[in-house]
Amino acid sequence: MRPVDPADQPRPLASAGLIPRQIDPTNLETPLAALDGLLTPPGLHYVRSHFSVPVIEEGSFTLCVGGRVGTGLSLTLDDLRAFPTETWRITLECAGNGRVHLPWPTSGVQWDQGAVGTADWTGVPLAALLDSAGLGGDATHVLLQGADRGEIDDPLPSAVTIPFARSLPLAAAMQDVLLAWHMNGSPLPAPHGGPLRAVVRGWYGMASVKWLQRIEVLDRPWQGYFETADYARWESRGDLAPERVPLGPMRIKA
Ligand SMILES: Nc1nc2c(c(=O)[nH]1)N[C@H]1C(S)=C(S)[C@@H](COP(=O)(O)O)O[C@H]1N2
Ligand SMILES: [Mo]
Secondary structure, eight states, rough: OOOOGGOOOOOOOOTTOOOETTTTTTTEEGGGGGOSSSSOOOOOOOOEEOOOOOOOOOGGOOEEEEEESSSEEEEOOHHHTTTEEEEEEEEETTTTTTTGGSOOOOOOOOOSSSOOOEEEEEEEEEEHHHHOOOOOOOOEEEEEEEEEEEEOSSOOOOSOOEEEEEEHHHHHHHHEEEEEETTTTTEEGGTTTTTTTEEEETTGGGOOOSSSSEEEESSSSOOOHHTSSEEEEEETTTTTOOEOOOOOOOOOOO
């Protein structure tokens, strides 16, 4: 581990108690001392954003469910609240948590060890929506797309804006995803994806798409930026050339 010189560390935001790692887009780290209980104190959960926070009017908000489904859905927040709600206690950890301690230089937000947090999330399981839309017989993956978007410069400028989006294999989409509008019993704060986000239990944070706007059921794996260029790793099987594999479930680290 490379020792971190405390003098080089940004100071916590006096107002919020979070440590700014990047101002725009907003990337804030939880001070390690705040992570001493099971639940992260409200207001001290880390924030990881690739683009600016999108402005979403709750009144005109709709979530679209389409693709390989029997009936496409367009749901308001009230429609979503009419489903049976559940509360799940889920820990989110950014895949890049602890990156500053790697022995080689890396790109990306230079997290110390506070890009992790636990909350009680309330909403509707994704499975309930997919059941209500009716899955096509050829459905294999589910794409979750956020309302935030921007240009990517890695490795070349994308020229078009790309929304934050991630896919999940169908089994995980049916078992491990809650679409949440409450965090610790209060309306989901905008930096954490309000009014609606996905929370995927057991997966690194990037799967938990914030500002959820669109769900697309697919008949094949998805090859988007955030599961090939970013949030992916090289994996070799046998003596074949290595393949790009998306990051998924959290791995033991300690
Ligand atoms: N729409 C959208 N969802 C997103 C992201 C994002 O930039 N845009 N960042 C992801 C990443 S990398 C992480 S670690 C978690 C962080 O959630 P939090 O900011 O509520 O802690 O959100 C994920 N969901
Ligand atoms: Mo992340």
